[in-house]
Amino acid sequence: VTLNTKASANRLVCRGFIALTLLLVFFNECIVYYLAQSSWQPIDCKLGKPLHAPPNDPLDLRLLTLRARPDNCTRLLLIADPQILGNSYDRSSHSPLARYDSDRYLQKSFERAVAFTQPHIIVFLGDLLDEGNIATAQEYKQYVRRFKRIYHNKNLRNKFRTISAYFQRVHVPGDNDIGGENGDYISNSNQRRFENEFMSEDLFDYDNHIRFFKINRMLLDFSNPDRDHNGDRLRIGVSHAPLLIGGGPLLRAIISDLDPHIIFSGHWHESRIFIYPSTKVINFYENAVRHFDLKALKEQEHSYLEIMVPTCSYRMGKSKIGMGYAVLENYNLSYTVLWQPNRFILLFSYVFWGLFVVCGAVVYKMMTRCPFRVAKRQMLYNRVSTIPQF
Numbered sequence: 001v002t003l004n005t006k007a008s009a010n011r012l013v014c015r016g017f018i019a020l021t022l023l024l025v026f027f028n029e030c031i032v033y034y035l036a037q038s039s040w041q042p043i044d045c046k047l048g049k050p051l052h053a054p055p056n057d058p059l060d061l062r063l064l065t066l067r068a069r070p071d072n073c074t075r076l077l078l079i080a081d082p083q084i085l086g087n088s089y090d091r092s093s094h095s096p097l098a099r100y101d102s103d104r105y106l107q108k109s110f111e112r113a114v115a116f117t118q119p120h121i122i123v124f125l126g127d128l129l130d131e132g133n134i135a136t137a138q139e140y141k142q143y144v145r146r147f148k149r150i151y152h153n154k155n156l157r158n159k160f161r162t163i164s165a166y167f168q169r170v171h172v173p174g175d176n177d178i179g180g181e182n183g184d185y186i187s188n189s190n191q192r193r194f195e196n197e198f199m200s201e202d203l204f205d206y207d208n209h210i211r212f213f214k215i216n217r218m219l220l221d222f223s224n225p226d227r228d229h230n231g232d233r234l235r236i237g238v239s240h241a242p243l244l245i246g247g248g249p250l251l252r253a254i255i256s257d258l259d260p261h262i263i264f265s266g267h268w269h270e271s272r273i274f275i276y277p278s279t280k281v282i283n284f285y286e287n288a289v290r291h292f293d294l295k296a297l298k299e300q301e302h303s304y305l306e307i308m309v310p311t312c313s314y315r316m317g318k319s320k321i322g323m324g325y326a327v328l329e330n331y332n333l334s335y336t337v338l339w340q341p342n343r344f345i346l347l348f349s350y351v352f353w354g355l356f357v358v359c360g361a362v363v364y365k366m367m368t369r370c371p372f373r374v375a376k377r378q379m380l381y382n383r384v385s386t387i388p389q390f
Contacts, residue, residue, distance in 0.1 A: 013364060017357055024353055028346040036341045037112050041289045043327040043334045045073035072209055077119035078324030080266025081311035082106055083176060084147050086131030087139060101343075102315050107150045109312060109340045113323050114156055116338065121203060123212075124151070125266035125309055126174025126240025128198065133179040133190055144197050168206065171198040172214050174240040174267065180218030205233070210328065213258050215239035220250050224257055234294070234331060237263040244276040244306040251276075255304065261294040262305050262333060264326075269311035269318050271337055276304040285320055287339065295331040307335060314343035 084106075085099045129135070129143045175181035178190040204225070205211050211233035215222040217240065224230075237243070237260040243251055244263065254260065273282040273290070284290065297303050309324040322339040 017360070021353065021357070024349065028349065032341045032346060033108050033112050036339065037116055039287050040116055040325075040338050041287060041336045042116075043075075043289055043325065043336065045075070045327060045329060072207075073327065073329040074121065074206065074210060075117055075119045076324075076326040076328070077113060077117050077122045078125060078264055078309045078326060079110070079122065079151070079312055080125040080309040080324070081127040081174070081269055081316060082124075082147075082150075082313050083127050083130040083311075083315065084143050084150075085315065086129065086135060086143060088131050088134060098315075101347075102313065103146055103150060105314060105343050106312065107153075109323070110151060111153075111156065113325070113338050117325050119325075120168065121206060122151075122169050123238055123264060124169065124171045124198075125238060125264060126172050127176045127266065128171070128174070130176055130315075132177040132194065133175070133184070137193075140193060140197075168203045169201070170203050170212050170214070170238055172238050172240050173198075173216065173218075175218055178218070186218060208233075210234045210236060213237045213260065215243065215250075215254060215263075217241040217243065217246075217250060222250075222254060222258065227257065230258070234328065235260045235262075239263060239265045241265060241267045242274065242306060242308055244274040244304060245281075259298075260304065261298060261331065262292075262307065264307055264309060264324070266309050266311070268308060269316045269321075270308060271310040271320065271322070272308040274306040274308070276306070278303065284337065287336075289334050289336045292333040292335070293331065294333055305333075310337065312340065314340075 085095075085102050087095070090098065128147055129140075132140065132143065135143060173191070173194045175184070177194050179186040202214075203212060204223075211226075211230065213223055213235065215237050222237075235258060237254065237258060242265045243254065271284045273284050274280070275282075292305060294305065297305055307324065307326075310320060310322050311318055312321055312323050314321055319342060320339065321342070322337040325336050325338050327334045
């Protein structure tokens with residue numbers, strides 16, 4: 001009887017630890033992304049006419065009325081510094097697991113962000129790859145495939161193909177993509193392969209209302225192929241490195257030639273808002289929506305606005321990470337950050353839980369096998385065995 005009781009207790013303890021471990025994994029790998037989404041602030045355009053699926057479209061009819069785009073109302077998802085991990089900087093034994101975990105985290109966060117925002121345009125603000133500037137041709141192709149598995153997912157494109165102009169994209173290179181940080185040399189081959197892989201189908205004009213200008217601070221260059229019609233568009237500058245904070249001839253040329261209503265940038269892995277020519281800098285880390293009248297800001301206040309989007313990768317060592325979400329309705333801009341869960345805290349929870357399980361197992365074995373408890377059980381057994389049998 002005593003042996004059976006002991007075996008039952010051991011099985012109960014093991015099953016309890018296994019159940020709690022599975023619950024921890026399920027929470028860290030699934031539930032936590034939905035909890036993060038619950039804190040995101042929605043920004044809805046005014047209701048427009050529902051979109052209609054083409055004939056014989058097998059898509060569920062419930063998707064046909066999802067956030068149709070009224071005139072001059074556009075949703076942008078802004079992604080800065082994902083920095084897909086490479087093979088060279090980390091050659092440790094656990095580096096394949098680190099790359100897998102980072103890729104999965106980026107994909108899960110992106111899927112939730114797309115489902116929440118249903119963007120018309122996705123803007124990538126540079127540093128798409130961590131080792132793009134030093135990768136060999138074979139490594140570069142491997143990194144690009146991983147990036148496209150995360151961000152150019154065909155399943156997502158098919159799921160939301162009734163959204164107006166969904167999956168139109170804009171990419172700008174960062175210093176980790178082509179070089180240029182701290183005066184590093186930028187080779188023509190690095191520029192060409194980034195353009196071929198990422199920029200060949202990029203958006204310039206959207207719906208005859210919005211125009212995107214790619215600005216490369218490393219090369220002191222920007223695109224402006226149709227300057228005669230710039231005045232008819234809402235002009236958006238996209239750059240990897242911040243522009244308004246630095247000044248210099250590039251900024252003067254941008255203001256003179258492009259005269260942008262809004263600039264989006266990344267690079268610092270921080271969430272900030274700059275207003276030029278004042279020195280006002282806003283650290284934007286709350287779960288809130290900021291509203292800007294771009295026309296009034298430019299025509300009445302004669303100011304320029306730049307929004308720095310934080311990194312979306314937990315590998316950058318920042319405690320606050322997220323993606324930008326902007327809605328443009330005519331010349332009114334609403335902006336918020338979709339804050340993501342801190343992955344390092346979740347990974348540390350695995351370590352602490354593992355240590356707890358090991359320590360608990362050791363203590364349990366010690367308590368069940370210590371001489372005092374063995375002698376006590378033997379005494380109880382002897383007392384039971386001396387009871388007369390009837």
